[in-house]
Amino acid sequence: xxxxxxxxIIGVGLIGGSIALALKKRGLVEKIVGVARHKKSxxxxxxxxxxxxxxxxxxxxxxSDLIILAAPINTILKTxxxxxxxxxxxxxxxxxxxTKELIVSRLExxxxxxxxxxxxxxSEKKGIINAHPEIFKGSLCxxxxxxxxxxxxxxxxxxxxxxxxxxxxxxxxxDHDEILSFISHLAHAAAFSLVKSVPDKFLEFASxxxxxxxxxxxxxxxIWSDILLxxxxxxxxxxxxxxxxxxxxxxxIQKNNKRQLSSILNSARKKRQSI
Amino acid sequence: xxxxxxxxIIGVGLIGGSIALALKKRGLVEKIVGVARHKKSxxxxxxxxxxxxxxxxxxxxxxSDLIILAAPINTILKTxxxxxxxxxxxxxxxxxxxTKELIVSRLExxxxxxxxxxxxxxSEKKGIINAHPEIFKGSLCxxxxxxxxxxxxxxxxxxxxxxxxxxxxxxxxxDHDEILSFISHLAHAAAFSLVKSVPDKFLEFASxxxxxxxxxxxxxxxIWSDILLxxxxxxxxxxxxxxxxxxxxxxxIQKNNKRQLSSILNSARKKRQSI
Numbered sequence: 001x002x003x004x005x006x007x008x009i010i011g012v013g014l015i016g017g018s019i020a021l022a023l024k025k026r027g028l029v030e031k032i033v034g035v036a037r038h039k040k041s042x043x044x045x046x047x048x049x050x051x052x053x054x055x056x057x058x059x060x061x062x063x064s065d066l067i068i069l070a071a072p073i074n075t076i077l078k079t080x081x082x083x084x085x086x087x088x089x090x091x092x093x094x095x096x097x098x099t100k101e102l103i104v105s106r107l108e109x110x111x112x113x114x115x116x117x118x119x120x121x122x123s124e125k126k127g128i129i130n131a132h133p134e135i136f137k138g139s140l141c142x143x144x145x146x147x148x149x150x151x152x153x154x155x156x157x158x159x160x161x162x163x164x165x166x167x168x169x170x171x172x173x174x175d176h177d178e179i180l181s182f183i184s185h186l187a188h189a190a191a192f193s194l195v196k197s198v199p200d201k202f203l204e205f206a207s208x209x210x211x212x213x214x215x216x217x218x219x220x221x222x223i224w225s226d227i228l229l230x231x232x233x234x235x236x237x238x239x240x241x242x243x244x245x246x247x248x249x250x251x252x253i254q255k256n257n258k259r260q261l262s263s264i265l266n267s268a269r270k271k272r273q274s275i
Numbered sequence: 276x277x278x279x280x281x282x283x284i285i286g287v288g289l290i291g292g293s294i295a296l297a298l299k300k301r302g303l304v305e306k307i308v309g310v311a312r313h314k315k316s317x318x319x320x321x322x323x324x325x326x327x328x329x330x331x332x333x334x335x336x337x338x339s340d341l342i343i344l345a346a347p348i349n350t351i352l353k354t355x356x357x358x359x360x361x362x363x364x365x366x367x368x369x370x371x372x373x374t375k376e377l378i379v380s381r382l383e384x385x386x387x388x389x390x391x392x393x394x395x396x397x398s399e400k401k402g403i404i405n406a407h408p409e410i411f412k413g414s415l416c417x418x419x420x421x422x423x424x425x426x427x428x429x430x431x432x433x434x435x436x437x438x439x440x441x442x443x444x445x446x447x448x449x450d451h452d453e454i455l456s457f458i459s460h461l462a463h464a465a466a467f468s469l470v471k472s473v474p475d476k477f478l479e480f481a482s483x484x485x486x487x488x489x490x491x492x493x494x495x496x497x498i499w500s501d502i503l504l505x506x507x508x509x510x511x512x513x514x515x516x517x518x519x520x521x522x523x524x525x526x527x528i529q530k531n532n533k534r535q536l537s538s539i540l541n542s543a544r545k546k547r548q549s550i
Contacts, residue, residue: 193521221540246468265496
């Protein structure tokens with residue numbers, strides 16, 4: 001069953017490209033067009049069968065009944081108004097940005113049928129070269145409807161993510177950003193700091209533990225600066241809490257207090273095992 | 276070829292048990308005896324063919340030409356003198372403790388042929404139940420000889436680890452502890468702090484990134500308190516450096532300084548990609 005006739009994907013990277021491949025594989029759409037800054041991405045996206053047509057101009061999105069904004073947060077924010085002038089007023093518009101409050105509040109002004117979305121299925125890799133139709137299978141996709149959201153449009157976006165294999169969760173953009181500041185943004189800030197702290201000459205001793213703990217520090221720095229800055233208030237709160245917890249561990253080590261240290265580590269251990 | 280006649284493994288857990296299984300599988304030893312606090316571990320170790328005989332008493336180690344101390348750091352430190360009274364003075368003695376300065380300086384007093392060792396092949400799992408003969412394949416094993424070390428004994432221990440599939444690196448106990456404080460101990464302190472910081476109700480949103488970053492926070496808290504405390508000076512230095520790097524990221528976020536933030540993240544990213 002076709003969910004949509006023409007889908008436009010703006011930003012044919014890891015996520016945008018994977019959505020396109022998954023939609024194609026499942027036969028959920030008649031036609032997919034892609035917009036990207038670089039011709040190379042469009043050529044590759046077409047070559048691997050993710051899109052039917054690609055263009056560096058947004059005019060190609062005309063007549064789409066679904067528009068997915070899969071560009072970096074700042075690009076989404078900057079180009080939304082321009083896109084809204086080309087998009088059909090009936091089009092459902094959704095995005096995959098990693099923070100939601102800023103995007104949802106701004107984009108609802110431009111699109112009558114906007115639904116904020118965030119598939120928790122990224123990785124430290126990027127680009128259409130790493131796209132894969134099954135990356136959403138078994139993952140979470142958070143949608144952030146508001147009181148303005150049209151329920152039919154929401155149901156169509158929910159159906160799309162279900163078809164792609166994701167479990168859909170509906171929460172407010174506000175809650176999304178608070179949750180992600182801990183689960184994702186703080187973890188990235190810690191991983192980046194960890195890598196920065198290790199003297200270069202010690203890197204050859206990196207074992208599985210270190211590699212796993214810092215894998216996400218290989219993530220794209222431009223994208224991650226935008227994410228951290230667009231969720232500034234929550235991220236700062238999460239970092240402050242993390243600093244306090246690290247200080248507790250440091251203090252227990254300083255005081256050579258095994259009982260206290262062991263108790264902190266043990267409660268963290270149990271919490272981690274509960275996931 | 277048999278490298279040893281009788282090997283005693285004191286502490287038949289994940290590492291001790293895996294060494295025993297690997298030695299058996301490769302036919303490198305005539306007989307392996309195991310010592311453990313809990314009868315259950317000994318029974319299981321015997322059942323899976325890791326040891327030929329097990330006992331809760333150290334008298335069973337008599338006549339061993341190799342003794343491997345695979346108990347937690349504090350147990351190694353506390354029981355060394357007692358073990359030395361039963362061990363043959365000709366026996367080669369080695370350990371697998373995660374910190375080395377304290378152990379090497381103390382154990383060289385008790386054993387004429389002591390060689391500090393640390394296979395970087397642990398995991399957050401523990402116990403003989405998780406032992407596997409191939410966990411050392413492709414891993415690093417650090418040995419920390421001193422000016423007192425007998426070269427023949429060192430060569431035998433090197434040969435043993437090579438046969439188990441590990442790449443052997445010789446460095447001083449001092450350097451080992453400094454390197455590990457960054458590559459392993461700091462990473463654990465950060466992972467434990469990260470898990471502590473996340474509100475319980477947000478844990479259901481944990482994605483692959485968070486799970487990987489915090490996998491090592493499921494590590495045994497008793498063992499890890501000992502590791503952190505036995506490498507106190509280095510760990511405190513590493514944490515202090517980490518705090519400074521995290522603060523740089525926090526400050527860039529506070530000041531909304533994208534250029535600065537992006538530059539920090541990018542240098543971390545490149546460093547991580549170089550591993």
